[in-house]
Amino acid sequence: MKAIVTILAVAALASVPLWLRDPYLLNALITTGIFVIGAMSLNLLLGFTGQLSLGHIAFFGIGAYVSALTSLGFDIGLLGGFRLVHTPWPPIVGFVLAILIAGLCGYFVGLLSFRVRGAYFVIVTISFAEVVRLVALNWVELTQGPLALTNIPSVALPLPGFGELTLRTKFHNYYLVLVVALIAYLLIARLVHSHFGRSMRGLMENETLAVSVGIDVTRTLTIAAVISAAIAGAAGSLYAHYIRIIDPEVFAFINTVTMVIMVISGGKGSLAGPVVGGLIFGLLPVALRPVMAPEAQWIAYGGVLIAILFVLPRGIVPSLAQRLTRRRSGTTALAPVALSETGAKEPA
């Protein structure tokens, strides 16, 4: 049943560019898809370890800048009169480097903040994103600052025997984003259902107990942060090579908030949640634009969010899944969310 739904959903998504000819809508779908990948990575932390990263866009933006700079090249002065010159590499290398460097940043942020966790993690991530934004804004020699990095090349896929396929059109980029999103989804699904996933859940539900059976908190959370940041970096790289211009505004706080909204509305801790929430809140502005004044659009956006959380408080996917099972079994399923209150910590 679940497999059929998944296959149908993927088939439906894959068919879109075949019948949708409107470039404006296709563009909206591509950027939404990129943000859905970001939201999925955020969900790995927020939904499966309970850690809220309010600076998640930093990893996305780092991925975007790393990928852009790798494929554009740079020439910067370092301390002591040295110059660091980098000649352009193919965007595909930039994509890989974006994943690695974003993951590395995730490692350091995780290592720094998971010793304290909770509110501290939230604050560290916000500060991290802000610091990175200021660096991008002020290190003009490297990033062009507010003038933006322009003319970022499109991704080119090496095809053995055929030379290269440059993904310049929306048609191409749609499929690129779809494939990366599928890989990210599968990766997260495997991770969550593995033994490692159970450790994450154990930590989220009852940390003291999890530790007492031998689960290493810092290690588990840091690994989750690295993978989450790496996926966000991949999304950032896609963004840079699709939009082909990036400026420090990519680090804006509102972008993190958008991802958080996508995760919470769709259902944190559910694999499909960020996809559903992401599609709704990624496409909602597009749907509202022709029928409303700009100010009213944001009010409607907020209204839809409140309505969803009011009717389906645990997010769309978990709430609907729960209703479905309840109807099928004919009994009132116990709402696990109510029980988490009893998961209070044991005094040490």
Add this chain to the structure above:
Amino acid sequence: MTARSIAMTIDQVAVRFGGLVAISDMSFEVGEGEIVSLIGPNGAGKTTAFNVMTGFLTPSAGRVTYRNTALAGLKPHEIADLGLIRTFQRTSVFPNDTVYENLLIGLHRQGRVRLLDAILGLPGARASERKLRQRASELLEWVGLERRAHDAAGSLSYGEQRLVGVALALAAEPSMLLLDEPVSGMNASETHRFVELIRSIRDRGITILLVEHDMPMVMTVSDRIVVLNYGRIIAEGTPDVIRNNPVVIEAYLGHGAGRA
């Protein structure tokens, strides 16, 4: 105590919270394969002692040694890796997961596979997963919770949750088990079954240190009893010795001694 090798040594441990002395100068030993109970009135320092032994609390003075390894400075999960596993007085389960899933989480120490293997679904990772599921079923059967396997652990009765807690601890493959008031909240027949369970755990070679208020239960199950009062040990010996010790009767047992 004579021929047995020593599993755990508690040597002059003291814990102070500011001016409050929770434990002062506590020293005792637990032999391999022994069932030792730590008893005493509320606030005597029993749970504090547990927290020290499992790394949740750093003692102000003294040292704890388990199988010749000093525990000072080790984190709780590192102590768990030595085979020293505890249960908790209150929240003893992962409430949102099924009992079966609880045990799979508890099997963490046996399920360590390389993360990449798990993500790629390599045969090694899948074999390990099969083994874990097998082991979880065995554990459920051992503690008698098969019927509850697919219920959310948080929806179980208090007594059953204690059993899940014990099963979780067993899943971590302890060589020594620290049980913090395991039968509180259990009725008489549940308690009776639990005593059988403790014996069967010991029969598998697992050393047990028990903190408990249920005196009849303690007297039945223990090889040796250590009595704490106001953070210090006031008596130590076999159940018969403790039952007849006037200091203990005065401090703690009161009329309960007659029943036991």
